[in-house]
Amino acid sequence: MIRTQLPALQVVIPLLAGPTCLLLHHSRLSWGLATSASWVALFISLALLDQVLATGPISYELGGWAAPWGIEYRIDEINAFVLLIISGISAITISFARTSIEHEVHSKHVYLVYTGWMLCLTGLLGIAITGDVFNVFVFLEISSLSSYLLISLSRDQRALTAAFRYLVMGTIGATFILIGIALLYMMTGTLNMSDLAARIPSVSDTRTVKIAFAFLTAGIGLKAAVFPMHFWLPNAYAYAPSAISALFAGTATKVAIYLLLRFFFTIYGVEFSFETMKLDRILLPMALAGIFVASTVAIFQTDIKRMLGYSSIAQIGYIVLGVSLVSVTGVTAAILHLFNHALMKAALFVALGCVFFRVGSVTRDDLAGIGYTMPWTMGAFVLGGLSLVGIPLTVGFISKWYLIVAALEQQMWWLAGLVLISSLLALVYVWRVIEIAYFGTPGDRSTEIKEAPATLLIPTWILIIANIYFGIDTSLTVGVAERAAQALLGNAS
Amino acid sequence: MQVFGLYNYWVVIILMMIGLYVVIASGNLIKKIVGLNIFQTSVFILYISIGKLDRGTAPILVEGVTSYSNPLPHVLILTAIVVGVATTALGLALAVRIYGAYGSIEEDEIQKQDNAS
Amino acid sequence: MLSLLTVTALAVARLDQLFAAVMLFGIYSLLSAALFVVMDAVDVAFTEAAVGAGISIILMLGALALTSREQRPVPRSRHWIALVVVVVTGAGLIYGTLDIPLYADPNAPAHLHVAPRYLQQSMQEIGIPNVVTSVLASYRGYDTLGETVVIFTAAVGVIGRLGVATEGRIEPKTGGLEHYLILRITAKFMLPLILVFALYVQFHGDFGPGGGFQAGVIFASAFILYGLVFGMENVTAVAPPVVVRSLAAIGVLIYAGVGVVSLLMGSNFLDYNILGHEPTHGQHLGIFLVEFGVGVTVAASMISLFYAYASYQREK
Numbered sequence: 001m002i003r004t005q006l007p008a009l010q011v012v013i014p015l016l017a018g019p020t021c022l023l024l025h026h027s028r029l030s031w032g033l034a035t036s037a038s039w040v041a042l043f044i045s046l047a048l049l050d051q052v053l054a055t056g057p058i059s060y061e062l063g064g065w066a067a068p069w070g071i072e073y074r075i076d077e078i079n080a081f082v083l084l085i086i087s088g089i090s091a092i093t094i095s096f097a098r099t100s101i102e103h104e105v106h107s108k109h110v111y112l113v114y115t116g117w118m119l120c121l122t123g124l125l126g127i128a129i130t131g132d133v134f135n136v137f138v139f140l141e142i143s144s145l146s147s148y149l150l151i152s153l154s155r156d157q158r159a160l161t162a163a164f165r166y167l168v169m170g171t172i173g174a175t176f177i178l179i180g181i182a183l184l185y186m187m188t189g190t191l192n193m194s195d196l197a198a199r200i201p202s203v204s205d206t207r208t209v210k211i212a213f214a215f216l217t218a219g220i221g222l223k224a225a226v227f228p229m230h231f232w233l234p235n236a237y238a239y240a241p242s243a244i245s246a247l248f249a250g251t252a253t254k255v256a257i258y259l260l261l262r263f264f265f266t267i268y269g270v271e272f273s274f275e276t277m278k279l280d281r282i283l284l285p286m287a288l289a290g291i292f293v294a295s296t297v298a299i300f301q302t303d304i305k306r307m308l309g310y311s312s313i314a315q316i317g318y319i320v321l322g323v324s325l326v327s328v329t330g331v332t333a334a335i336l337h338l339f340n341h342a343l344m345k346a347a348l349f350v351a352l353g354c355v356f357f358r359v360g361s362v363t364r365d366d367l368a369g370i371g372y373t374m375p376w377t378m379g380a381f382v383l384g385g386l387s388l389v390g391i392p393l394t395v396g397f398i399s400k401w402y403l404i405v406a407a408l409e410q411q412m413w414w415l416a417g418l419v420l421i422s423s424l425l426a427l428v429y430v431w432r433v434i435e436i437a438y439f440g441t442p443g444d445r446s447t448e449i450k451e452a453p454a455t456l457l458i459p460t461w462i463l464i465i466a467n468i469y470f471g472i473d474t475s476l477t478v479g480v481a482e483r484a485a486q487a488l489l490g491n492a493s
Numbered sequence: 494m495q496v497f498g499l500y501n502y503w504v505v506i507i508l509m510m511i512g513l514y515v516v517i518a519s520g521n522l523i524k525k526i527v528g529l530n531i532f533q534t535s536v537f538i539l540y541i542s543i544g545k546l547d548r549g550t551a552p553i554l555v556e557g558v559t560s561y562s563n564p565l566p567h568v569l570i571l572t573a574i575v576v577g578v579a580t581t582a583l584g585l586a587l588a589v590r591i592y593g594a595y596g597s598i599e600e601d602e603i604q605k606q607d608n609a610s
Numbered sequence: 611m612l613s614l615l616t617v618t619a620l621a622v623a624r625l626d627q628l629f630a631a632v633m634l635f636g637i638y639s640l641l642s643a644a645l646f647v648v649m650d651a652v653d654v655a656f657t658e659a660a661v662g663a664g665i666s667i668i669l670m671l672g673a674l675a676l677t678s679r680e681q682r683p684v685p686r687s688r689h690w691i692a693l694v695v696v697v698v699t700g701a702g703l704i705y706g707t708l709d710i711p712l713y714a715d716p717n718a719p720a721h722l723h724v725a726p727r728y729l730q731q732s733m734q735e736i737g738i739p740n741v742v743t744s745v746l747a748s749y750r751g752y753d754t755l756g757e758t759v760v761i762f763t764a765a766v767g768v769i770g771r772l773g774v775a776t777e778g779r780i781e782p783k784t785g786g787l788e789h790y791l792i793l794r795i796t797a798k799f800m801l802p803l804i805l806v807f808a809l810y811v812q813f814h815g816d817f818g819p820g821g822g823f824q825a826g827v828i829f830a831s832a833f834i835l836y837g838l839v840f841g842m843e844n845v846t847a848v849a850p851p852v853v854v855r856s857l858a859a860i861g862v863l864i865y866a867g868v869g870v871v872s873l874l875m876g877s878n879f880l881d882y883n884i885l886g887h888e889p890t891h892g893q894h895l896g897i898f899l900v901e902f903g904v905g906v907t908v909a910a911s912m913i914s915l916f917y918a919y920a921s922y923q924r925e926k
Contacts, residue, residue, distance in 0.1 A: 008869070008879035015759060016866055019859035022766060025852075062752040064881030068724050071752045112770040119763050126756065134569055138756035141576045142763060148583055149767035157594040161603055164522060164587045171529050171580050172516065178536055178573065179509075179703070185566075186543050186710050189723030199723075211706025501713045503704060504612040510700040511619040518692035521681035523628055523673055527635050531619055534642050534662060538615075541651045546721060547714045551650040552741040553817070554733055560716075562650035563725045564741040568750055570654050571742070572757040575823060575908075578661045578669075579764030582915050585673040586771040589922060592677040599682050 003051070007060035007073045010044045010083065011126050013037050018118035027110035031098045034114040038091040038121065045083040049480070052080040059131070067131065068192035074131030078335065078484035082128045082258045085342050089250035090121050093346055096459035097243035100353045104241040105153050113153055117247070120146040124255050131193045133181050133267075136259065137174065140223070144170045147252060151240040159239035162232075169222060169232040176219030183212035196267050204272050213277060216263050224256030226320055227290025227313055234309035242353030245305060249312055249345035254338050257319055261334075264323070265488040274326050283324035288418060290317030295425035299432065304355075304362045307429055308348055311388065314422070315341045318403060321419075325406050331485035332478070333402035339477055340387075340395035343470065347384040347463035351377055354452035354460060367433065369442030373449040376457050378437050380464045385430035387467045390423050394471040398478070501542055508535035520600040522588040526581055533577045540566040540573075611648065615641050628679050632670045639663040652819040653742045660827040665912060668834070672919035737890035738816040738897070746821065747897040751880050754900070755865050757823075758907050762862050765911035769855060772918040790839075797839040804832040812905050816894075822901035826908025833909075834916045842920055854913045861907025868899045 002009075017037035021030040052058060052075055060073040075083070094117060101113050123143025127136050148170070152163035185191060187208050188199040203209055218229070225233040233253075237245045264273040273279045294313035301307035315337070322334030352362050354377040359366055371378040387394035400419060407415040451457075470477050512535055515528025544566035552564035588598055595603050618638045625631040639662030646655035711718035732744040746754050812825035837845035869880040877884040882896025 005873055005879070008873060012866060012869065012879065015755075016863065016870075018759070019762065019862045022859045023856055061878055062880055063748060064878045064883060065749050069727055070749050109770055112766060115766050116763070116770075119759065119766070122759065134572075134750075135753055135756070138572060138576070138753050138760070141579070142756060142759050145579060145583055145760060145763045145767060148587070149763070149770055152587055152590070152767075153770060158607055160587055160591045160594060161607070164584065164591060167580065167584050167587065168516060168525055168529065171584075172513070172532075175529075175533055175536055179539070182536070182539055182543065183706060183710070186718065186720055189719035189721070189725065191565075191724075199719075203719075206709035208706045208709045211702055214702060499707055499710070499712065501612065502707045502710065504616060506700055506703045506707070508612075508615055508619050509703070510696045511616075511623050513699065514692050514696045515623050517695055518684065518689050519681065520684040520688070521628065523670065523677065524631065524681050527622060527628075527631055527670065530635060530662070530666060531622060531638060534639060534658070535619075537654070537658070538642055538645060541646055541649045541654060542713060543718075543720050544651065545649045545714045546716050549650055549714075549716075551652045551819075552729065553652075553819070554729075554739040554741060561729050561741070563721055564728055564745050565725045566720075567651045567654050567742050568745045568753075570651070571657055571746060571823065572753055574654070574657050574661050575757045576760050578666055579760045581666050582669055582764045583767040583771075585669050586768040586918070589673050589676045589919075590771050598677050601684070602682075 003047075004060075006044050006048055006051070007058060007075060007129060008062070010041060010048065010087075010129060011122055013040055013044070014118045014121040014125065018115050018122060021111055021115040021118055025111055027102065027107065028098075030111040030114040031094075031101075034118050035091075035094050035098075037118060038087065038094045041087040041121065041125065042084075042091040045080070045087045048075055049080040049084055052077055053480070053483070068190045068195040071135050072131040072192060072194075073129050074193065075129060076484075077480060077487050078261065079128045079258065081335065081339065081480050081484055082255065083125060085254060085339050086121070086124050086128060086251045089342050089346050090117075090247060092459050092462055093243055093246045093250070093350060096246070096350050096353065096456055099453060099455045100243045100357060101241060103357050104155060104243075106155065109153050113150065113241070113244075116146045116150045116153070119143075120150060120247070124251050127255050128258060132191055133184070133193060133196065134191045137177055137181065140174060140177070143252065143255070144174065144223075147248065150244045150247075151236050154239055154241045154244075156239045158235065162235035162239045166232040166236045173219045173222030176215045176222070178219075180212045180216035180219060183208050183215070187212075193262070193267055197269065200268060200272065204276065210277065213263075213268060213273075217260070217279075220256055220259050220263065224253050224260060224316060225313055226260075226316055227286055227294060230290070230294070230313045230316075233313060234306050237309035237312065237349075238303055238306035242305075242349060242356050245308075246346045246349035246353065249308070249349050250342035253312065253316060254342055257316065257334075257338060261323065261331075261488060265331075270326065270489060280324045280326055283320050287317045287321035287324055290314060290320070291418075291422045292425070295422055295429070298429045299425065301429075302364045304364065304367070304433060305349070305352055307433075308345065308352070311426065311429065312341075312345060314426070315345070315388075318399065318419075321415075322403055322406065325410060326489075327406055327409060328482070328485045328489055329402060329406035329409055331488055332481045333399060333406050335481040335484050336402055336477055337399040339481070340399045340470065343395055343463060343467050344384050344387040347460065347467055348381060348388065350456075350460045350463060351381040351384060354456045355381075357452055357456060358449050364433070364436055365440075366443070367437050368440030369437070370449065371434075371438035373442075374451050377452050377460070380457075380460045381437075382434055383464050384467060385433065387471070389426045389430055392471075393468060395467050395477075396471070398471055398474055402478075502539070505535055505539050505542065508538070511535075522591065522598040522600065523585065526584045526588065529584070530577065530581060533573070537570045537573060540570045611641065611645050615645070626681050626683070628674055628681055629671075632667060632674065635670070636663050636667045639666070653740075653821070653824075656819050656824050657827075660824055660831075664831065665827060665915075669915065669919065676919070676922060735889070736893045736897070738894070740816055740819070742819075743816055743821055743897065743901075747900050748882060748893060751882075751896075751900060754904065755869070755880070758862055758865050758904050761911050762858055762907055765855070765858050765914045768915050768918045772922040793839055797835055801832055801836060804828060804835070808832065808909075812901065813898075816897070822904030823908050826905040826910075827912060829905065829909040830912030830916070833913050837916065837920065842917075846917070849913060851914065851917050854910045854917070857910035858907050858914060861903045861905070861910060864903035864906065865900050868896055868903070872896070
């Protein structure tokens with residue numbers, strides 16, 4: 001019985017936990033509840049993935065109304081995987097969050113952080129699981145509003161402006177999505193994703209459907225911070241509390257990318273997206289520009305969190321690059337990188353959270369000599385950084401490998417070369433941190449700095465070990481990503 | 494006829510664009526929020542226009558009436574209005590806090606202070 | 611009507627006086643509410659009037675009172691950028707409309723697929739005349755749960771940012787208007803009427819326009835009026851901030867709770883059929899409870915917003 005109800009529970013458990021955290025009105029209790037809810041969500045998503053891999057896509061009718069009249073949850077390989085990424089990152093980062101949040105957020109707001117966290121998780125999971133486009137909009141707004149709040153709760157006053165800017169950009173993006181949905185509804189009369197997919201081909205030569213496509217792509221692209229629609233991201237990541245940056249880096253943009261995949265492949269179909277609209281010709285240059293511009297800008301950042309923000313934009317570029325190749329290997333690389341990038345970025349932000357906890361700053365100059373005073377933290381940072389660069393035996397290598405194979409499959413030698421060159425840029429910005437941490441001259445305060453407490457280090461190292469584990473044993477990730485890519489591309493035929 | 498049938502939509506599009514223009518062109522944070530509201534309200538009008546039916550009436554079932562306007566866009570927009578006011582409330586609260594921290598709600602002034610610090 | 615809207619929108623865009631711009635937006639919102647009535651969307655009109663012209667304006671004026679009233683001119687280059695973006699987007703949209711079904715065309719796909727079932731079947735399946743309520747609370751009840759969560763999130767956000775004193779008492783910043791006799795008597799006379807009207811809207815949503823959301827807003831407006839006229843001290847004595855905030859959470863839990871109960875009884879989440887001895891009875895009960903949850907959350911969230919704005923003191 002409980003098995004058939006898992007799709008509903010996946011979202012409803014954090015949804016119930018959110019308001020309950022507010023009612024508890026107690027920092028530690030709220031944290032305890034939110035953490036348990038996150039872990040339960042992780043186990044549910046594992047069970048769902050298992051079920052999907054064993055028996056194929058799951059459909060769940062909310063309210064007992066059949067689609068397209070009611071709202072349907074539809075889980076196949078790709079969103080089961082995305083659900084796993086979101087709930088996994090949330091579960092690990094929230095375990096780390098308690099010490100870090102108590103340090104970085106005003107004590108009377110701590111329970112609100114967990115309320116917001118649960119709401120954000122509800123929103124993200126809701127977007128990933130649903131099979132109804134308007135339901136996507138509603139849950140997108142839940143996750144967005146709670147992220148504006150979470151960013152602004154930081155003690156840094158610049159977080160306020162970052163949150164405000166994100167709010168304005170996010171709302172424009174959401175309204176664009178709303179316009180796109182309206183145009184699609186006009187032409188098809190339905191909001192259900194599979195129903196849309198069935199009805200779009202008969203109207204696919206109308207200008208309306210094409211413009212709807214453009215608006216949806218732009219709106220979701222804004223949310224995903226696809227270059228050149230990324231302006232809100234670096235400050236939002238830089239000034240948010242560390243645990244929140246880790247959560248967002250691992251989940252928020254990933255969900256938006258998933259939505260793009262959903263619209264491109266499932267709803268519109270490969271033929272429309274890439275043959276009628278020639279989307280790959282726009283995506284490819286955008287992805288490359290994103291990778292090179294953002295990586296270069298990252299090199300010149302003095303605030304390390306901001307640097308990682310720019311690096312995220314570049315990494316989103318790799319994902320888009322994989323999509324733009326429109327082959328099973330390319331899309332596999334994109335989906336793999338969704339997972340792998342979530343792991344490495346979360347690990348890096350969590351490690352920076354440890355630094356911030358002891359040093360009170362993550363500016364480059366303040367990190368001088370920290371490699372010796374906080375060996376475990378910086379060790380984790382170095383490993384995470386190597387993963388970001390794409391050194392063998394880390395997850396970063398796996399993503400790059402599949403990307404390069406995909407490029408070579410299509411005889412695009414130059415593209416494979418560019419991917420390699422761009423990795424050198426990543427090496428440069430990661431090296432600049434390592435350089436100052438191990439070879440910089442320590443400041444006066446450095447003797448007071450101690451290693452971060454175990455409550456922070458353990459989750460950091462869990463993430464780092466995951467980075468290495470999934471870099472060696474790729475059977476789970478590559479297997480699922482490949483099946484998901486085949487399912488996405490298979491819909492066209 | 495073609496032109497007249499689309500006229501409504503075109504005006505709505507102009508309204509949306511005025512809203513979007515205000516959002517982008519204003520440096521004042523509260524004015525931006527007002528712009529967002531105009532933008533969103535205009536999109537609501539777009540949706541409700543989709544639902545309208547010739548000789549239709551409000552979708553409340555009554556004996557003897559057979560032609561009703563489409564209720565689905567109405568439902569969607571009820572939801573969207575609530576989402577809109579929620580965003581407005583949060584955005585304004587942030588603007589108030591920004592004024593508390595910077596003494597200004599002009600974007601360039603805030604930028605200047607951030608660069609100075 | 612549409613041309614009036616255009617004029618108003620243009621005026622908002624041109625004005626530097628923020629106060630006037632906000633007021634004009636109120637007019638814009640009321641005009642669009644009137645337009646919604648013309649287009650047969652009575653429920654939407656009701657909500658737009660209550661929210662756009664009511665709550666949004668109160669919030670904007672509150673924010674203006676706490677910040678500054680004039681905007682400074684911005685560099686010309688910015689106008690050009692905005693203009694380019696707007697012209698490109700607008701042209702794209704107009705291009706997109708060239709193939710859409712004409713306005714009010716009964717043969718548009720939107721009227722032929724999905725929607726007819728609501729109009730034809732909802733009487734047997736749900737048994738209430740207002741189709742908008744049927745779709746809102748049952749067919750697409752899950753969206754409405756999401757919507758309730760959104761408004762709750764906003765309330766949490768505003769409380770978090772502007773912070774209501776957690777101790778439960780708010781420092782009176784400005785005294786109420788209690789020394790105005792006429793105002794006081796009118797308010798006393800109005801308050802019960804507003805509350806009764808709110809209850810009517812809450813429970814009459816099955817038959818006419820209305821429902822939990824509109825009722826919640828009206829209910830909250832009674833408290834806001836009370837607060838404005840008799841001062842914050844009095845209104846927080848009647849409804850302490852902590853209680854109000856908790857109610858906002860409880861409303862969401864009521865709504866989701868209905869879903870959990872249906873789930874525990876062996877049916878899908880938010881399937882009301884199982885709640886009663888026969889399906890339509892279950893639907894009635896489910897919709898009633900769910901609308902009640904919405905009403906509680908909305909009213910409590912709105913009052914919380916008002917408290918937050920009224921009690922905010924600038925940090926020095």
